[in-house]
């Protein structure tokens with residue numbers, strides 16, 4: 484732990500990933516460069532590493548532009564907006580339609596004929612990080628609900644806790660039976676502008692989105708996996724993970740470059756000890772967390788036979804805030820072992836045990852009852868930056884990052900070395916979603932700050 488607090492490599496690597504490689508949208512050249520970089524970085528630290536293939540949907544952004552047209556004498560106002568991942572393009576010449584405001588999925592379903600041909604604006608009151616869980620369904624399921632009601636397009640107020648007129652993107656989902664419609668996030672300020680215009684009388688918007696599914700629609704990508712074999716029980720595995728892909732507006736520093744840097748740092752520190760832990764410690768850098776969890780699903784399927792011996796999985800995907808402790812979803816009585824594992828972190832203020840944790844990439848592992856953990860962090864500023872152009876390296880404190888990497892190393896070591904293992908949680912009651920629904924589309928419940 485002490486060595487990691489002093490190791491400048493953790494932050495330097497985050498700089499390589501963000502300033503050097505930049506945005507890592509699934510399917511993009513940046514994502515492919517990140518795979519090659521992560522593989523080489525593990526190997527440079529003397530850690531055995533390899534890639535595992537993942538097929539990913541390939542969506543591209545393109546030009547994006549919008550304006551508000553209120554009745555004269557009001558003049559047209561430019562809107563700060565950005566397409567949602569999964570959105571189709573607007574028709575040639577753009578989309579011009581009246582905008583109608585709703586605050587819930589029920590409200591859009593209740594519009595009936597009032598939705599036909601309109602652009603639906605999904606308004607909400609997100610003010611705190613906790614609100615993300617409640618309001619994210621408007622982004623994830625809202626456009627599909629608008630389309631089912633006959634709408635021609637959808638705008639979603641950015642899911643953000645503060646704004647300097649930066650729109651926040653994110654994925655949206657259209658089930659196979661629903662026609663995809665052009666969908667974009669508007670900045671908080673523009674959501675307010677639209678709200679005032681609608682209150683004054685009928686308002687129209689004109690939208691041009693050049694985004695859409697690329698040709699071919701799917702491309703080959705990969706998870707990066709690295710491993711330190713256990714010295715006594717090599718078949719028992721502790722996974723530490725983060726996601727390698729990011730959105731394209733910023734450089735994915737806090738989502739999820741910091742998680743990647745912490746995982747690299749923890750593996751490097753354990754490798755440097757020269758003595759492996761009792762159990763196998765495995766790092767997984769997942770591809771495509773942001774647009775369908777296909778890397779997480781591929782890992783769970785490929786390693787299905789091993790999952791009963793995965794004794795814990797921990798994902799770091801909560802940004803750059805100060806580490807506070809550990810969030811966990813594990814069986815009854817887990818607190819005993821977890822408190823012992825966290826004890827060395829008391830001096831860093833990172834020894835709190837918090838019910839519920841683990842990132843979205845761990846969702847498929849829950850069906851095999853793998854205890855899911857995640858580093859708990861201060862989230863105060865996370866949603867100011869999340870999925871926006873402001874997600875850049877300058878938002879990361881090298882000190883907090885070093886503490887995070889040290890905490891991950893200590894927790895991973897503690898779990899891999901302990902005599903006993905964590906009690907396993909109950910599995911989800913529903914069958915695995917990716918085997919019931921179309922591939923590459925996670926449920927809204929999974930689209931949460933854990934990502």
Ligand SMILES: [Zn+2]
Pocket residue numbers: 726738739772800933934
């Ligand atoms: Zn994330």
